[in-house]
Amino acid sequence: MKLYPIETGNFKLDGGAMFGVVPKTIWNKTNPADENNLIDLAARCLLIEDGNRLILIDNGMGNKQSEKFFGYYSLWGTHSLDKSLAKYGFHRDDITDVFLSHLHFDHCGGSVQWNKDKTGYEVAFKNAKYWTNENHWEWATKPNLREKASFLPENILPIQESGQMHFLQLPEGDFAEKSELDFGIFFVNGHTEKMMIPHIKYKGKTIVFCADLLPTVGHIPLPYVMGYDTRPLLTMPEKSKFLNAAAENNYYLFLEHDAHNQIITVEKTERGVRLKDVFTCEEILS
Template identity: 75%
Template sequence: MNLYPIEAGNFKLDGGAMFGVVPKTIWQKTNPADNNNLIDIAARCLLVENGNRLTLIDTGMGNKQSDKFYGYYHLWGDHSIDKSLAKYGFSRNDITDVFMTHLHFDHCGGSIEWNKDRTGYQPAFKNAKFWTNKNHWEWAVNPNSREKASFLKENLLPMQESGHLHFMKEPINGDFVEQSELDFGVLFIDGHTEKQMIPHVNYKGKTICFMADLMPTLGHLKVPYVTGYDTRPLLSLDEKAKFLDIAATNNFYLFLEHDAHNEIVTVQHSEKGIVLKERFTCNELFSL
């Protein structure tokens, strides 16, 4: 198995929205804001190569929205999925599976693109199966008013209409699927959104956890630091506390999707609770 970080593009979000009830005087120490209160955010995806299977976990915002839409998110840097794939000798057509942790636009928007004459939409990875889960799909295509702006029909319906959409099996007992249809286990959590999926990849004796929005940045390490976007913040607290306890005990490596400046970290138990243990770049850990 080989792992590769795929940078889908950086953007900015309101720091207050990203940290909910945590005061700015506290969160800006780890996630400094600009003059508009915006903090740096990454869309760092993960490519899993295992034999003939090439699975891309999340796809970023994509490039099919309007300039007005992207203007809200202040894109910066020159990252793209195509550049990142090419860096490792791959192209979109090589991808066999696209796994989406959840269907908010900044996690799945890159899965769908305009067709050639811009009259409609098509899969951006034409040879890939697209994976979500049934409960989350139903949640996304029938959105609540709080999340409606994050579930865009142009991202979702073309997946189904193209025949590329597939559903992961969900846990019968507990919240973890040890052996999924792909090459990793999946933790199902409900605080951020219904049935978000957190992949656990076994790699050279290490467990790599793709954190998605369970812990977007290193600044969100403390249990009470959950985003204002979470639909069930009290559940998020409980889910994150349980996860971090297990992560510290088992020395999980936490792959940070949204942290523009920290890529992978480990955590440990202390008298003050769970704290940072070590930081790694993907190059260091994956020997790229």
């Protein structure tokens, strides 16, 4: 097995929205804001090469939305999904499986692209099976008003229409030791219904793709919960369970949204679980 970080692009979001009720004087220390109160974010995905399978976990915003749409998110940097795949000798047609932690646009927008004459949409990974779970699919395709702007039909429905959408089996509890994709999955409901957090065994380590359970290093303290979470009071015990397990088992936490910290470990302290070490992807995955 080999793992590769796939940088699909960088963007910015309002720092207050990213930290909910936490005052700016606190979160600005770890996630400094610009003059518009925006903080740097990444859309860092993960590629797993395992035998004949090439599994892509999440795929960023994509590029099919309007200039006005992207203007809301202050895109920056030079990363793209295709350039990142090419760096490791791959093309999107090589992807066999696309695992979607959840169906918010910044995680699944790259799943679907315009067709050649821009008269409609087509799947961006023509040879891949796409994976979500049935509970989250129902949540995303019949969205509540709070999340409706994050669940864009053009990112989701063309996958179903292609016949390439598949549902992962839900476990009895909140953790599946082994999924259809041969890695473990922690299912959480605070951010959105049945978001999936992959746990990958790799070279004697456990690499955890944190998605939106832990967006950045600045979100480690339990009350530091995003304003985007649908059930913030549920996020806190889910995050507590996760971070305590991460500290006890020395998990390596792969951060999808932290533009400046790629992989971290955490440890238990008198103040609760806190940051231990920071690594680059090259240090841990190569």
